[in-house]
Amino acid sequence: MGDPLYAVLLLFAGLIGSVVLYWVYHWLLKRAEKTESKIDDILVAATGKPLIITVLVVTAYLAIVSSGIIPPKYEYILDSKYLNAFYIIIGAWVASSFSYNFIHLYGRWMASRTESEVDDRIIDVLEIAVKYVIWFIAFLLILSTLDIDITPLLAGAGIAGVAVALAAQDLLSNFFGGALIVMDKPFKMGDRIKIDDYLGDVISVGPRSTRIQTLDYQLLTIPNSKIANSVIINYALPEVRLKIKIPVSVAYGSDVKRVKEILLEIANEAVERSACVLRYPPPTVYFLEFADSSLNFTPIVWAKAFNMAWDVQDFINTRIDERFREEGIEIPFPQMDVHIKKS
Numbered sequence: 001m002g003d004p005l006y007a008v009l010l011l012f013a014g015l016i017g018s019v020v021l022y023w024v025y026h027w028l029l030k031r032a033e034k035t036e037s038k039i040d041d042i043l044v045a046a047t048g049k050p051l052i053i054t055v056l057v058v059t060a061y062l063a064i065v066s067s068g069i070i071p072p073k074y075e076y077i078l079d080s081k082y083l084n085a086f087y088i089i090i091g092a093w094v095a096s097s098f099s100y101n102f103i104h105l106y107g108r109w110m111a112s113r114t115e116s117e118v119d120d121r122i123i124d125v126l127e128i129a130v131k132y133v134i135w136f137i138a139f140l141l142i143l144s145t146l147d148i149d150i151t152p153l154l155a156g157a158g159i160a161g162v163a164v165a166l167a168a169q170d171l172l173s174n175f176f177g178g179a180l181i182v183m184d185k186p187f188k189m190g191d192r193i194k195i196d197d198y199l200g201d202v203i204s205v206g207p208r209s210t211r212i213q214t215l216d217y218q219l220l221t222i223p224n225s226k227i228a229n230s231v232i233i234n235y236a237l238p239e240v241r242l243k244i245k246i247p248v249s250v251a252y253g254s255d256v257k258r259v260k261e262i263l264l265e266i267a268n269e270a271v272e273r274s275a276c277v278l279r280y281p282p283p284t285v286y287f288l289e290f291a292d293s294s295l296n297f298t299p300i301v302w303a304k305a306f307n308m309a310w311d312v313q314d315f316i317n318t319r320i321d322e323r324f325r326e327e328g329i330e331i332p333f334p335q336m337d338v339h340i341k342k343s
Contacts, residue, residue: 021051046098096130286300
């Protein structure tokens with residue numbers, strides 16, 4: 001026989017303790033809100049309610065055990081393994097709540113500092129995934145505590161995991177490729193980039209793919225896994241101005257000094273008349289090559305932005321054609337001289 005009076009006192013003490021813990025819990029929450037760190041808020045929120053429920057359940061369990069009101073044929077329900085299963089549930093509750101709130105608070109804070117939406121979606125996935133993982137582990141531990149064989153379940157989960165991993169291989173590679181883009185930051189929205197033979201402006205970075213608007217205003221969707229393994233040219237970094245080299249060829253016999261003077265005059269004219277050309281660095285002209293059919297020069301000017309290259313080239317090429325016609329300078333076409341030796 002148990003002691004009913006002791007059981008009642010124990011149950012009463014548990015109720016009083018739970019009420020005290022409830023008030024302490026709310027007092028700690030208010031104190032935590034006044035501190036700069038958010039870790040204490042997360043910790044108090046994660047442990048408060050589970051601790052109160054634990055006190056209630058454990059004291060109720062001990063009161064029932066000490067009361068002797070359970071018939072002998074039902075005493076198996078008082079086995080300590082059920083109490084241990086309850087402890088696992090409480091531990092999973094605390095771990096799940098703490099992990100979720102930590103990721104939600106600090107993950108959202110880090111994601112808000114970037115322009116991309118990929119990191120926000122990664123945080124969404126992590127918030128859900130951490131809960132499922134913790135509760136799945138808790139479920140397996142509970143089954144093991146209750147002496148239920150979990151070997152078939154683990155084997156089935158392993159096979160299912162392999163099948164899902166194979167089926168979602170491309171999806172996962174693109175997802176983690178997007179995560180790498182967010183962390184490494186090779187480009188951002190609005191940047192003009194070149195990936196392999198694709199050139200355009202970045203308009204969005206998603207969890208599976210990145211969308212680029214080409215110069216022909218076509219939408220190009222590239223998987224993130226391809227971008228993560230490609231060489232990327234970013235025309236907007238480290239600054240938006242663009243160095244423009246314009247190849248110019250003239251016929252052999254042309255006055256090299258005069259050609260350079262004309263090209264430099266045209267480049268300086270572009271600085272004065274075109275809204276797309278920078279004054280500094282100043283334009284330069286180089287005579288670079290004696291080619292097979294021509295003398296090759298390269299004027300260099302700086303465009304104010306990467307999206308002004310065609311305007312600059314159009315202005316300069318048009319003026320080169322006009323000035324060369326006025327000066328009688330010939331722009332040669334490719335030719336080959338064949339000499340036949342008579343025997």
